[in-house]
Amino acid sequence: MSTPSPSATAAAILPLVGGAANVVSVAHCMTRLRLGLRDRSLVDEDALKALPAVLGVVDDDTYQIVLGPGAVARVTPEFEALLTTSAASTASTASATSTAAELASRGADLKASRRQRNATPLKLALRRIANIFVPLIPALIGCGIIAGLGGLLVNAGLLPSLTPALAAIASGFMSLIAVFVGYNTATEFGGTPILGGAVAAVIVYAGVAKVTAFGMTLAPGQGGVLGALTAALLATYVERWCRTWVPETLDVLVTPTLTVLLSGLVTLYGLMYAAGEISSAIGTAADWLLSTTGAFAGLVLGGLFLPLVMLGLHQALIPIHTTLIEQQGYTVLLPILAMAGAGQVGAALAVYVRLRHDHSIRTTIRSALPAGLLGVGEPLIYGVSLPLGRPFLTACAGGAAGGAFIGFFSTLGDRVGSTAIGPSGWALFPLLSGNRGLGPTAAIYAGGLLTGYVVGFAATYLFGLGGRQPERTPTTHGQRPAA
Missing domain, CATH: 3.30.1360.60 (Glucose permease domain IIB)
Incomplete structure (x- = not known):
């Protein structure tokens, strides 16, 4: 068809x-x-x-x-x-x-x-943060793949005249990502988008190297996307405050000037330093977590990610991923979280094998499995595992096992990361990066996927369907099966 x-x-x-x-x-x-x-x-x-x-x-x-x-x-x-x-x-x-x-x-x-x-306030806040970063994902993916291609060419010694151009193309967006975050933040919270971008641009301006705050000279980009988000949010509130007292005849002059000036000064003499410390702490925490408690951390992260996807809150992790990419060149968390999708695929395959007389659900699995292999888990979640109940839990078990596999290698010093966010499953291979070269990094990631598939399949086959094969009345293709 x-x-x-x-x-x-x-x-x-x-x-x-x-x-x-x-x-x-x-x-x-x-x-x-x-x-x-x-x-x-x-x-x-x-x-x-x-x-x-x-x-x-x-x-x-x-x-x-x-x-x-x-x-x-x-x-x-x-x-x-x-x-x-x-x-x-x-x-x-x-x-x-x-x-x-x-x-x-x-x-x-x-x-x-x-x-x-x-x-709840927490869920609403997380969704608003996600709304800021989700529009940036296509650029992150495209630039990440170009960066990976450039790295392969450099390592292979091929096309030396082209690799600087690829590096410039891949790095241009990341060097100005703070501006886009500021623009989207103001849009999301009801401010003037261009003013949010203008204030966030202060963070990446090279001239901040001449500014001293807290006895330290600032560095361009200090605070990263977290600093840009808070700076633009501050600008939004300053803009609203100005509009409560500035006369309409002067609004076009006074409001944008005060918004950029006041928010810019607070950004330079406070937010950049604070956000820089938080960003450094995120990187340090991620390194410590995986180097000292790798397998356990991978088990927890891989096992809990499917519930976050189910609730639509997984996008709230984008600022953390982006911060790690800014600092280290890749995020070590995404490959571990991607193991949740592997557990989901394994669980769906087990359901397909066990429920061989249920043509409706087998048709749903056949339709959704290609997307699941490429890391788009929602069709399998909402069409298969959640309606059946137990397979959702056994899929989480598969994700936990795959995450523990990758986490274990982190304790051995083999770091597996992604240069961009968005894809997972097989689609993540072009974005992989690490400290041991592409070959070992891809092998570890593939081993994690295989572990997630096998454990998700076995757990679902043995425990996910209550030990029996339910009979179902055939339904229209694509309908959600009954719980």
């Missing part, structure tokens, strides 16, 4: 989420189309999950449709275009549907109040 075009996928999704009138916001991350809906009871979830292009759905603060990397970036603009067309064609009948819109809004309010128990 051929893959449907992005426009066909968007056209198929729109009526199943209640039509254009039910959509209030559209966004996307690496794998998911994120929709704000007025009334989620209008969603035909079974039909939605049966669409060939849909890998799964997540009902969270936004309604999230998992389409996979690449596909979501093509479908989203087509979906937005459909919304624009529908809005234009229905404008003349808006007054006739006002009552229905009010009822839909009331239904959305009721559903929002029901979900309010899960909207």
